[in-house]
Amino acid sequence: DTAVSQTPKYLVTQMGNDKSIKCEQNLGHDTMYWYKQDSKKFLKIMFSYNNKELIINETVPNRFSPKSPDKAHLNLHINSLELGDSAVYFCASSQGAGLAGPEQFFGPGTRLTVL
Amino acid sequence: RKEVEQDPGPFNVPEGATVAFNCTYSNSASQSFFWYRQDCRKEPKLLMSVYSSGNEDGRFTAQLNRASQYISLLIRDSKLSDSATYLCVVTLTGGGNKLTFGTGTQLKVEL
Numbered sequence: 001d002t003a004v005s006q007t008p009k010y011l012v013t014q015m016g017n018d019k020s021i022k023c024e025q026n027l028g029h030d031t032m033y034w035y036k037q038d039s040k041k042f043l044k045i046m047f048s049y050n051n052k053e054l055i056i057n058e059t060v061p062n063r064f065s066p067k068s069p070d071k072a073h074l075n076l077h078i079n080s081l082e083l084g085d086s087a088v089y090f091c092a093s094s095q096g097a098g099l100a101g102p103e104q105f106f107g108p109g110t111r112l113t114v115l
Numbered sequence: 116r117k118e119v120e121q122d123p124g125p126f127n128v129p130e131g132a133t134v135a136f137n138c139t140y141s142n143s144a145s146q147s148f149f150w151y152r153q154d155c156r157k158e159p160k161l162l163m164s165v166y167s168s169g170n171e172d173g174r175f176t177a178q179l180n181r182a183s184q185y186i187s188l189l190i191r192d193s194k195l196s197d198s199a200t201y202l203c204v205v206t207l208t209g210g211g212n213k214l215t216f217g218t219g220t221q222l223k224v225e226l
Contacts, residue, residue, distance in 0.1 A: 041200065043159065043216040056213050090158055104214060106158035 003027050004107035006091050012113045013081055020077045021110045023091030031055075032074035033092040033104065034066060043090070049074055086114045116141055119217035121203050127223045132193050136220045138186040138203030148179055150188050151202040153219065159202055162188075193224045 004025045013019055025032065033056070034046040048056035049068040063079045074091060091107040121138045128134050140148075148165035163170065165177040165186055176189040186203055203217035 040218070042218050043202070045213050045215075048213065058213075103161045106160065108158055 004091055004093055004105050006089075006107040006110050008110060009108065010111050010113075012115065014115055015081055015083060017081050018077070018079045019081060019112075020075055021089055021091075021112075023074045023076070023107055025072055025091075025093040025105070025107075027093055027095070027105060029093040029095045029105075030071050031094045031096060032068065032071075033094075034074065034076050035090040035092060035106075037088040037090060037109070039087070047074075047076075081114045083114050086112055088112070117218070118142060118215050119203055119205055121217040121220045123218055123220060125221040125223050127225060128193055130193060130195060130224055130226055132224075133189065133191045134193055134222060135190075136188045136201055136203075136222075138188075138217055140184050140186070140203075140205045140215075142205075142207060143184060144207055145184075145205040147206040148186050149204040149214075150175075150177055150186075151204050151216075153200045153202055155199075159216075162201070190222075193222075195224050195226070198222055198224045 007022045011019060031050045033048045035043050036046055037043045046058055046060045047066045051071060052068045065077045068074045088109045088111050090109045092104040094102045094104045096102045119140050126134055150162040151159040152162045153159040163172050163177050165179045167179050169178045174191045178187045190197055200219040200221045202219045204214050206214055
């Protein structure tokens, strides 16, 4: 019984291509996130959605476009992939987005390699 | 200056040792504090929240010093299974639950 799942787990693609990563959570949470972990293992938030509404949008190139069709899903589409996009992308979810910082549950990650 | 700073390690310790990790954060408006654990090629998982009064969970003790903007994690009687990267994490007031991660401290527990 997977809590937060991501597909695909591995993605290898050529520079310039467009690709999507999907995330689904079955925890009944109302908030979902995308994080990027670079080659130096630094984990940084990209986006957050609460009840399908964008609430956090860090300084991310507009080639990255998140989409939340419903509370249980948050997808990430990347246009015109660049070498620097190679990283592990983690999806996470939590119940609520308040100041107390509820626990976030992370998916297994999608390892993207751009050649 | 990074928002959350940690010594990257690695810390190589023998089984049974006590090891301490430190973390400093730059924004005095930081609201909530956590330690996450990340195993190699796995996702981060919450280890424990950190409170001003300090808190303990079995062999793990976390402390927060708001005046010094400093967070610590102490692991007693370390086990081989404690080998992982420990991530110091803070959230800002009004930050919409945006977790800001330190770069992590790698721990290797050896026989």
